[in-house]
Amino acid sequence: MIGRRRFIATASRAGAFAVAPALLRQDSSRPAVPYGVASGDVIPHRAMVWSCTDRPSRMQVEWATTESFRDVGRLLGSLALPQNGFTARAELIDLPPSQRIFYRITFEDLDDSRIVSLPAVGSFLSSPGFRAAPGPPRDLSFAWSADTVGQGWGINTDWGGMRIYDAMLRARPDFFVHCGDTIYADGPLAPEVKLPDGTLWKNVVTPAKSKVAETLEEFRGNHLYNLLDDNVRRFNAEVPQLVLWDDHEVRNNWYPQQTLHDDPRYSVKSVATLSARARQAFLEHTPIRIVKGTPVPEIYRRVPYGPLLEVFALDLRTYRGPNSPNRQAFSGAASALAGGRQIEWLELTLLASRATWKVIASDLPIGLIVRDGETNFEAFANGDGRPLGREHEVARLLRFIKRRKIRNVVWVTADVHYAAAHRYDPDRAQFKDFTAFHEFVAGPLHAATGPPAQLDNTFGPQVLFNSVPPTLTSYPGPAAGLQFFGMVRIDRSTGVMTVSLHNLAGDKVYSTDLEPQRPV
Numbered sequence: 001m002i003g004r005r006r007f008i009a010t011a012s013r014a015g016a017f018a019v020a021p022a023l024l025r026q027d028s029s030r031p032a033v034p035y036g037v038a039s040g041d042v043i044p045h046r047a048m049v050w051s052c053t054d055r056p057s058r059m060q061v062e063w064a065t066t067e068s069f070r071d072v073g074r075l076l077g078s079l080a081l082p083q084n085g086f087t088a089r090a091e092l093i094d095l096p097p098s099q100r101i102f103y104r105i106t107f108e109d110l111d112d113s114r115i116v117s118l119p120a121v122g123s124f125l126s127s128p129g130f131r132a133a134p135g136p137p138r139d140l141s142f143a144w145s146a147d148t149v150g151q152g153w154g155i156n157t158d159w160g161g162m163r164i165y166d167a168m169l170r171a172r173p174d175f176f177v178h179c180g181d182t183i184y185a186d187g188p189l190a191p192e193v194k195l196p197d198g199t200l201w202k203n204v205v206t207p208a209k210s211k212v213a214e215t216l217e218e219f220r221g222n223h224l225y226n227l228l229d230d231n232v233r234r235f236n237a238e239v240p241q242l243v244l245w246d247d248h249e250v251r252n253n254w255y256p257q258q259t260l261h262d263d264p265r266y267s268v269k270s271v272a273t274l275s276a277r278a279r280q281a282f283l284e285h286t287p288i289r290i291v292k293g294t295p296v297p298e299i300y301r302r303v304p305y306g307p308l309l310e311v312f313a314l315d316l317r318t319y320r321g322p323n324s325p326n327r328q329a330f331s332g333a334a335s336a337l338a339g340g341r342q343i344e345w346l347e348l349t350l351l352a353s354r355a356t357w358k359v360i361a362s363d364l365p366i367g368l369i370v371r372d373g374e375t376n377f378e379a380f381a382n383g384d385g386r387p388l389g390r391e392h393e394v395a396r397l398l399r400f401i402k403r404r405k406i407r408n409v410v411w412v413t414a415d416v417h418y419a420a421a422h423r424y425d426p427d428r429a430q431f432k433d434f435t436a437f438h439e440f441v442a443g444p445l446h447a448a449t450g451p452p453a454q455l456d457n458t459f460g461p462q463v464l465f466n467s468v469p470p471t472l473t474s475y476p477g478p479a480a481g482l483q484f485f486g487m488v489r490i491d492r493s494t495g496v497m498t499v500s501l502h503n504l505a506g507d508k509v510y511s512t513d514l515e516p517q518r519p520v
Contacts, residue, residue, distance in 0.1 A: 030115045031057045031107035036233035037122040039240040040287030044129040050089045050287040053080045057107035059088035085220045087284045097129035122237040125174050128306035144177035145485035146414030150447025153477040154189040154203035162446045164483045165231035167506035176239050179414035180246025180363035183222040185213035214268045219281035243286040246363040250278040253372040302349050308490050310355035314362045323372040326382035326389030337390040347400045362413040367461035368453040381456035398434035407517040411439040417450035419467035419484035419501045429460025442486035448475040449482035465510040
């Protein structure tokens with residue numbers, strides 16, 4: 001690995017990034033950066049940065065530990081080409097711990113390297129790493145939520161756009177975990193929606209949001225739609241992300257084996273074809289770690305964040321079997337949700353982790369029943385009783401955690417369009433071979449709010465908090481104010497994890513403190 005000072009000196013001697021000031025002209029002859037910048041997958045000493053332009057060009061990145069860009073480091077990013085939707089990324093390496101990293105991105109014309117875009121600027125907080133950083137100890141924090149532009153609720157500039165992203169930015173998390181439904185590729189937008197009080201919600205509408213997404217360009221357009229929002233772009237420019245996917249990146253409740261004979265909106269009937277296009281667009285438009293020269297990454301991954309925290313992001317879409325009544329007596333391809341390979345990976349990485357807190361970020365909850373039609377199920381839960389179907393995967397994992405004495409495991413999740421806090425207790429459960437743990441649910445970010453889901457007693461969940469009344473039967477949109485995100489803060493001196501849930505205004509609606517269990 002090249003050292004930072006040597007890297008800077010080499011780049012400076014090369015002189016490859018000098019730009020003639022006369023060519024920084026404000027006209028359409030140079031690349032544009034209309035969708036801002038983003039960072040993500042921050043790990044010790046490394047982070048990804050991302051942006052998008054409007055024509056074939058090459059990304060250039062400069063970074064520094066000061067906003068004035070003194071002692072600047074420079075590197076080339078990837079090529080922005082039609083085959084990747086004109087997106088590009090670069091991995092910053094050799095980052096100092098626990099510092100705000102400032103970066104600026106420009107795009108260089110491929111035909112004339114003197115013609116470059118105006119710079120787009122962002123920043124993020126680097127990982128604390130595993131060695132003490134200079135200065136006083138710093139607490140850790142992250143936010144999480146899900147569900148963006150769902151159920152026909154798009155960007156309403158008269159209402160202030162996607163306002164919850166501004167509320168999360170004001171909470172100043174170190175990073176953000178998006179638990180899926182980053183887009184609603186199956187959710188076209190109408191120009192206007194009539195609200196219960198008779199007023200009109202006015203959506204910004206683009207061609208890609210005027211029909212269900214089927215082509216690669218339409219999936220790309222769904223991702224770019226969210227980046228039209230000022231709040232989202234500001235948030236992306238300051239808060240690094242760890243992004244999962246769920247069903248609406250493709251279609252509601254999809255599974256790879258599905259064929260859409262009963263949905264006339266789709267001319268492409270193969271979900272395998274649709275999901276391949278959707279996956280490509282997802283990987284192109286999120287700051288997930290894709291290192292040049294390496295194979296396409298798995299969406300499930302671990303993000304070590306120093307001695308206090310490690311996050312394990314799941315993918316409960318790619319490896320699942322068909323949605324079914326979910327009552328299989330044994331694990332197998334038909335009952336897979338995470339799949340055996342991913343569960344084994346999670347067991348081994350949890351066992352290897354030396355972080356105080358191990359946070360499993362899941363796109364689906366454990367004990368809430370999520371149905372797919374009248375007889376089939378979408379998530380793990382299938383109704384009360386002993387583990388059956390997809391619940392076998394949960395039982396296997398929980399048994400492993402208990403028997404290998406893995407402490408301080410917490411789940412954060414979303415999908416059900418309200419916020420909640422659950423405690424899973426073996427004394428209340430049908431399956432008892434596990435250690436009690438908490439699961440926290442957040443969302444939606446900018447979508448319809450749902451009524452409380454039914455609990456399954458297999459793993460003994462107890463509701464500690466629910467953000468919506470049990471009498472809610474409608475599905476109100478963002479204007480009703482029932483939008484939620486979660487925050488986790490870990491006290492560096494005590495190791496106490498404080499989990500809180502927040503509403504659209506950023507106000508705290510629930511909070512609890514979790515004491516870490518220490519090795520005996």
